[in-house]
Amino acid sequence: LGRFKDYIGTPKPNGYQSLHTTVMGTDGIPFEVQIRTRDMHEVSEYGVAAHWKYKQNGQGAGAEGKYEWVRRLLENQEGADAEEFIHSLKIDMFADEVFVFTPNGDVQNLPAGATPIDFAYAIHSAVGNRMVGAKVNGRIVTFDHPLKSGDIVEILTSKGAKGPSRDWIKIAKSNEARSKIRQWFKKERRDENIVNGRAAFEAELKHCGLTMKDLLGPDRLPGLLKKVTYPTLDDMYAAIGYGGFTAQKAVSRMQGELQRIAKQQAEKQALETLENAPKAEESRSSSPKQVKSEQGIIVEGLDNCLVKFSKCCTPVPGDEIVGFITRGYGVSVHRSDCPNASPERRADPALSGRWIKVSWGSDTNESYPTTLEVVAKDRLNLLLDVSAALSTTKTFVSGIQCRSTDDGFAIARMEIRVRDGEQMHTIINKLNQISGVLQVTRPSG
Numbered sequence: 084l085g086r087f088k089d090y091i092g093t094p095k096p097n098g099y100q101s102l103h104t105t106v107m108g109t110d111g112i113p114f115e116v117q118i119r120t121r122d123m124h125e126v127s128e129y130g131v132a133a134h135w136k137y138k139q140n141g142q143g144a145g146a147e148g149k150y151e152w153v154r155r156l157l158e159n160q161e162g163a164d165a166e167e168f169i170h171s172l173k174i175d176m177f178a179d180e181v182f183v184f185t186p187n188g189d190v191q192n193l194p195a196g197a198t199p200i201d202f203a204y205a206i207h208s209a210v211g212n213r214m215v216g217a218k219v220n221g222r223i224v225t226f227d228h229p230l231k232s233g234d235i236v237e238i239l240t241s242k243g244a245k246g247p248s249r250d251w252i253k254i255a256k257s258n259e260a261r262s263k264i265r266q267w268f269k270k271e272r273r274d275e276n277i278v279n280g281r282a283a284f285e286a287e288l289k290h291c292g293l294t295m296k297d298l299l300g301p302d303r304l305p306g307l308l309k310k311v312t313y314p315t316l317d318d319m320y321a322a323i324g325y326g327g328f329t330a331q332k333a334v335s336r337m338q339g340e341l342q343r344i345a346k347q348q349a350e351k352q353a354l355e356t357l358e359n360a361p362k363a364e365e366s367r368s369s370s371p372k373q374v375k376s377e378q379g380i381i382v383e384g385l386d387n388c389l390v391k392f393s394k395c396c397t398p399v400p401g402d403e404i405v406g407f408i409t410r411g412y413g414v415s416v417h418r419s420d421c422p423n424a425s426p427e428r429r430a431d432p433a434l435s436g437r438w439i440k441v442s443w444g445s446d447t448n449e450s451y452p453t454t455l456e457v458v459a460k461d462r463l464n465l466l467l468d469v470s471a472a473l474s475t476t477k478t479f480v481s482g483i484q485c486r487s488t489d490d491g492f493a494i495a496r497m498e499i500r501v502r503d504g505e506q507m508h509t510i511i512n513k514l515n516q517i518s519g520v521l522q523v524t525r526p527s528g
Contacts, residue, residue: 086104086105086188087102087103087104088102088103088104089102090102090103091119091123098126099123099126099127100119100123100126101117101118101119101123101127102117102118102119103115103116103117103118103190104116104118105184105188105189105190107188112233113184113188113235114233115182115190180192180193180194180195181193181194181195181196181197181230181231181232181234182232182233183197183202183230183231183232183233183234183235183236184233184234184235184236185206185235185236185237186235186237191205191206191236193205193230193256193257194256194257195256196229196256197229197230197256197257198226198227198228198229198230198254198255198256199214199217199219199224199226199228199230199236199238200214200226200227200247200251200254200255200260201230201255201256201257201259201260202217202230202236202238203217203238203260204255204257204259204260204263204264205257205259205260206238208263208266208267210238210240211247211260211263211264212244212246212247212263212267213240213241213242213244214238214239214240214244214247215239215240215241215244216238216239217236217237217238217239218236218237218239219234219235219236219237220234220235221235226251226254227254246267246271246272247264247267247268249268249326251264252264252265252326265325265326265327268324268325268326269321269322269325269327272324272325273321275324276320276321276322276323276324276325277317277320277321277324278320278324279320279323279324280319280320280321280322280323280324280330281316281320283323283324283330284319284320284323284330284333284334286330287330287331287333287334288334291334291338292378293334293338293341298337298341303340303341304316306340307337307340307341310336310337310339310340311328311332311333311336311337319333377389377390378390378392378447378448379400379443379444379446379447379448380404380406380414380416380441380442380443380444381441381442381443381444382406382414382439382441383439383440383441383442384439385414385439388413388414389412389413389414390413390414390416391412391413391414391415391416392415392416392451392452393415393416393417393421393423395417395421395422395423395527396417396418396420396421396423396424396525396526396527397451397452397453397454397525398416398417398418398451398453399451399453399501399502399503399504399507400443400447400451400502400503400504401443401503401504401505401507402418402419402504403418403419403420404416404417404418404419404441404442404443405417405419405424405429405438405439405440405441406438406439406440406441407424407434407437407438407439408436408437408438408439414439414441416441418527420527421527422527423527424438447503449502450479450500450501450502451500451501451502452481452498452499452500453498453499453500453501453507453525454496454497454498454499454525454526455496455497455499455510455511455514455523455524455525456494456495456496456497456523456524456525456526457469457494457495457496457497457514457520457522457523458492458493458494458520458521458522458523458524459492459493459495459517459519459520459521460491460492460493460519460521461487461488461491461492461493462493462518462519465493465495465517465519466483466485466495468517468518469483469495469497469514469517470483472510472513472514472516472517473497473499473510475513476506476509476510476513478499478500478501478506478510479499479500480497480498480499481498481499481500482497482498483495483496483497483498484496484497492521496526507525511523
C-alpha cells in the first residue's frame, strides 16, 4: 500500500510517537507495522505521565506541551453535561480500543464496541452526516454493528442524505461522534428542536403538576430562565430538542423559584383573607359566590388561590372536604372526617376565620394521590396478590411499604393515584376479596 504515517515528526496530541505503515499479507489481509524507539515504546505502553516521571526521577517539570490532549479533550465536551463528560472519559480514555481499516488501508483506532457511526465521524463530520449505509468486510451491516479489530469498513454516503437520526446519539460509543451529531442537530434542525423540546418540557411540567401559565408571567420568566442559564425559552427548547439539555433538569431547576413565588403569593393572599374575614363571611351568608376552580377545588370567596391537598388524609373527588387557610401555603384541603379538621378544631377561637368552605368543581384533575392501608394475615404471595388486584383495577402505584408484625399479621401501606371516590371504592372492594385480608382503610390524621 506504500504509505507512511509519520507520528514522530508530528506527534499525536497525547504525545504518542511512531512510524506507521500498512502492508498487504499473502492472503490479501492488510496489517499495520509500527516502528519506534524504546523511549517511544515506553510512552505508548505505559503513558506519557509515567514515562515523564521516570525520566525525571519523579521531579519532572517543563513538559506542559505534552498535555495539549487534555485541553482538546475538554473542548470536545462542549454542550455535554457532567454525566456525559464522565461517560466519555470512561469510553474514550480508559476502555480498550479496536483498530479498523478503510478500503485504502488507512487505520482508524476507535473505542471498544464502536459502530460504523463512530467510524464515519472519525473520518470526517461530512462523511457521518451523509452516511446512508455501511459495509464491513464487503458485507452490508446495520448502523449498530460492533466493529472488531482488523475489519475493513466502507461508509456509503449520498448527497441527498437527510442527515443523522436522533437514535445515532444512543448508538455511537465515542464522544467525538455524539458531539458532532448534536452539533448537526443544533445547527440544522433548530425549528424542529424547538417543537420537540417544548413538547418534552410541557410533558415534564404536567408530570410535576405545573402548567405553562405558572411560568409565563413577566415577573416570573426572567428569574426562571436565569435558573437554567438560557436567554429565551426557545433557546432552552432547542437545547432540549437536540440533546444538550433535558426537560427533567429544566423543570427541576425551575421548581425552587416557582415554589418561592407561590409562597409569596399565598402569604399575601392569606393576610388579605384574614383582614377581610368578617366581610367574606358576610358575603358568603348573603350570596355565596363560586369562583373558578384550582386543581378541581372551588374556594368560596377567593379567586386564583393556591390550593394543596393535605397529606394527612389525602382527599379525592367525592369526599366531603373543608379548607384551612395556612400561613404561606394557600388553602389546605382536608377530608371532613380528618382528625385535623374535627369539629372541635374548627370551633377553636384561635383559628377563627381560617376555616373556609370548599367544594369539588367540574374540572377535576385526571388523578389524585391518596393512601390505603391493608391489614392481613401474613402468608406467602400476599404482596403478589395485592399487586395483582391493583393491576386489574388499572391503578397507578407510586409506592408500597409492607411489614410483618410479631403476631403473624402483615400491614401494607400503598401510595396510589385515583380518579375519584368511585374508583377508590372499587379498589377497596377488590382488596377486601383477597384471602386473608382483614381490613382496608384510608389513613387520616
